[in-house]
Amino acid sequence: MDRFQELIAEASRCLDCKHKPCVVACPAGNDIPGLMKALKKGDFSGAKALWDKTSNLPELCGALCQQEVMCEGACTLNKVKKPVKIGEVERGLALLFWGEAERPVKTIDHTHLVIGMGPAGLANAIAMAQMGYLVDAVDANPRIGGAIWNLVPPFRFDANDLSSIEVKLAKLGVRVKYNFLVGRDAALADLIDQYDSVFIAHGLDVPQLVPGFAGPDVFYAIDLLNRVRHSPVDLDRLVGKRVVIVGLGSVACDTARTIARLGRDVQIVYRRTLSEAPASPKEIAETLAEGIRIDVLLNPKTFNNGILGCERTELVKDDQAPRGRIVSVPGSNVEIACDTVIFAIGQASSDAVFAGTEIVLRPDRSPYATNDPNVFVGGDRVIKEKRIVDAMVSGIEVARLIWEECRCDLR
Numbered sequence: 001m002d003r004f005q006e007l008i009a010e011a012s013r014c015l016d017c018k019h020k021p022c023v024v025a026c027p028a029g030n031d032i033p034g035l036m037k038a039l040k041k042g043d044f045s046g047a048k049a050l051w052d053k054t055s056n057l058p059e060l061c062g063a064l065c066q067q068e069v070m071c072e073g074a075c076t077l078n079k080v081k082k083p084v085k086i087g088e089v090e091r092g093l094a095l096l097f098w099g100e101a102e103r104p105v106k107t108i109d110h111t112h113l114v115i116g117m118g119p120a121g122l123a124n125a126i127a128m129a130q131m132g133y134l135v136d137a138v139d140a141n142p143r144i145g146g147a148i149w150n151l152v153p154p155f156r157f158d159a160n161d162l163s164s165i166e167v168k169l170a171k172l173g174v175r176v177k178y179n180f181l182v183g184r185d186a187a188l189a190d191l192i193d194q195y196d197s198v199f200i201a202h203g204l205d206v207p208q209l210v211p212g213f214a215g216p217d218v219f220y221a222i223d224l225l226n227r228v229r230h231s232p233v234d235l236d237r238l239v240g241k242r243v244v245i246v247g248l249g250s251v252a253c254d255t256a257r258t259i260a261r262l263g264r265d266v267q268i269v270y271r272r273t274l275s276e277a278p279a280s281p282k283e284i285a286e287t288l289a290e291g292i293r294i295d296v297l298l299n300p301k302t303f304n305n306g307i308l309g310c311e312r313t314e315l316v317k318d319d320q321a322p323r324g325r326i327v328s329v330p331g332s333n334v335e336i337a338c339d340t341v342i343f344a345i346g347q348a349s350s351d352a353v354f355a356g357t358e359i360v361l362r363p364d365r366s367p368y369a370t371n372d373p374n375v376f377v378g379g380d381r382v383i384k385e386k387r388i389v390d391a392m393v394s395g396i397e398v399a400r401l402i403w404e405e406c407r408c409d410l411r
C-alpha cells in the first residue's frame with residue numbers, strides 16, 4: 001500500500017458518528033469525521049482544507065498531541081476495536097502537503113510582530129500572514145519550535161519535521177529573526193511603537209523551585225533537557241549513577257528516558273497515582289518499557305548524604321480539589337539511596353520580556369488581552385492546559401481577535 005492508499009484505508013474505518021465525540025475531545029475542534037469523509041473519497045485537498053479551518057500546525061499536533069486521551073480516546077471504535085488513528089492521518093496529510101502555503105494576493109496595511117516562535121507564535125504568525133497581514137517574528141533560539149525544538153528529546157520528535165513549517169513561513173512572507181532576545185537585542189517598548197500589533201508567546205522559561213532542596217546534585221528538568229540540545233557531554237558529567245526524578249508529566253518522562261539512555265539507573269517518584277499523572281498512558285508505558293521504575297504516592301521531603309527521604313501519601317476526597325487532596329501518611333518514611341535528584345514538577349515564566357514596560361495582563365477582558373489594546377499574550381504563559389494544541393489554538397484565536405478588532409482594509 002502506498003501512502004495515499006494507507007490514508008484512505010485508515011479514514012475508511014471512521015463511522016461518521018452523529019455526536020462526533022472525537023471533535024468534542026479535540027481542543028482545536030477539528031472536523032475529524034468531515035475530513036475522514038473527504039479522504040475516503042480520495043479528496044486530499046478537501047481534507048486539508050477542512051483541517052486548515054481550525055488547525056495550522058499538523059506537523060506538531062500529529063506527532064506530539066496526546067491523542068489517546070483526546071480525539072482517539074473519545075473515538076466510538078474504542079468500544080469494539082482500535083480507534084481511528086487520527087494522529088497518524090494528521091501527520092500523513094502534513095507530509096503529503098509538506099511546506100505548502102500560499103500568500104494571499106491582497107495584503108493588509110498593518111504590521112504585526114510575533115515574539116516567540118513556539119507553537120503559539122507559529123500558529124499566530126501563519127494565521128496572520130494567511131489573512132494578508134505583514135508579519136515579522138523574533139525568537140531567542142536559533143530555530144523555530146520553542147520548547148519542542150529546545151526541550152523535547154530527539155527520540156520523541158525529529159527536529160527535521162520543523163522544516164516544513166519553516167518553508168511555509170518563508171512562502172507566506174513571514175520574516176523571522178533568530179537569536180534575537182527581546183529585552184537584550186531590543187526593548188519591548190520600542191517594538192510596540194514600531195508595529196501596529198504585537199503577539200507575545202514567550203512560554204515558560206524557569207522551573208518551579210522546590211524550597212529546601214539545593215546543592216550540586218539537585219537539578220531542575222528543563223535546565224538539564226536544555227543541555228541535551230546545546231551540550232550533551234555536560235549532562236553525562238553532571239548526573240550520578242542512581243537518579244530519582246520527581247514528577248510524572250511529559251517533562252518528567254522525557255527527562256527519565258533521556259538519562260536512562262546514558263546508562264543510569266533511573267526511578268520516578270510521584271505523589272499521586274498513575275491515573276492522575278499529567279503524562280499520557282502512552283508516555284508512561286514507553287517510560288516503563290525502558291526499564292524506568294515509577295513509584296507512586298511518594299512525596300520527597302529531604303535529600304541529604306545520598307538519601308532521598310520521602311513520605312507516603314494518600315488521596316482524600318475534597319470538593320475543592322477535583323483530583324483529590326494529598327495527605328501524608330503519618331510515620332511512613334521511605335528512604336531512597338540516590339546520587340542525583342531532578343525535579344520535573346512544572347515551569348513558570350520569568351516575564352523578563354516585559355521589563356521596562358507598563359504591560360500587564362488583563363484576563364478580565366480576554367485570556368489574551370493586556371492593558372495595551374494592540375498587545376496580546378498567548379501560549380503556555382496564559383493558557384490552562386500546557387499543551388501544543390492549546391498553544392496553537394491561542395495563536396489562531398488572537399489572529400481572529402486582531403482581524404475583528406482592527407477591521408483592516410485590504411489593499
Ligand SMILES: Cc1cc2nc3c(=O)[nH]c(=O)nc-3n(C[C@H](O)[C@H](O)[C@H](O)COP(=O)(O)OP(=O)(O)OC[C@H]3O[C@@H](n4cnc5c(N)ncnc54)[C@H](O)[C@@H]3O)c2cc1C
Pocket residue numbers: 064065066115116117118119120121138139140141145146147148151152153180181182183201202203204205222225250251254352353378379380381385386387388389391
Ligand atoms: C520536555 C517537554 C515535553 C513536552 N511534550 C509535550 C507533548 O508531548 N505534547 C504536548 O502537547 N505538549 C508537550 N509539551 C508542552 C509544549 O511543549 C508546550 O505546551 C508548548 O511548547 C507551548 O508553546 P508556547 O508557544 O506557549 O511556548 P514555547 O514553546 O515555550 O515557546 C516560547 C518561545 O519564546 C521564545 N522566547 C522567550 N522569551 C523570549 C524573548 N524575550 N525574546 C525572544 N524570544 C523569546 C523562546 O525562545 C521560545 O522559542 C512538552 C514540554 C516540554 C518542556
Ligand code: SF4
Pocket residue numbers: 013014015016017020021022023032033036074075076077083084086
Ligand atoms: S469518533 Fe471515531 S469513528 Fe466516530 S467520527 Fe470520530 S473518528 Fe470517526
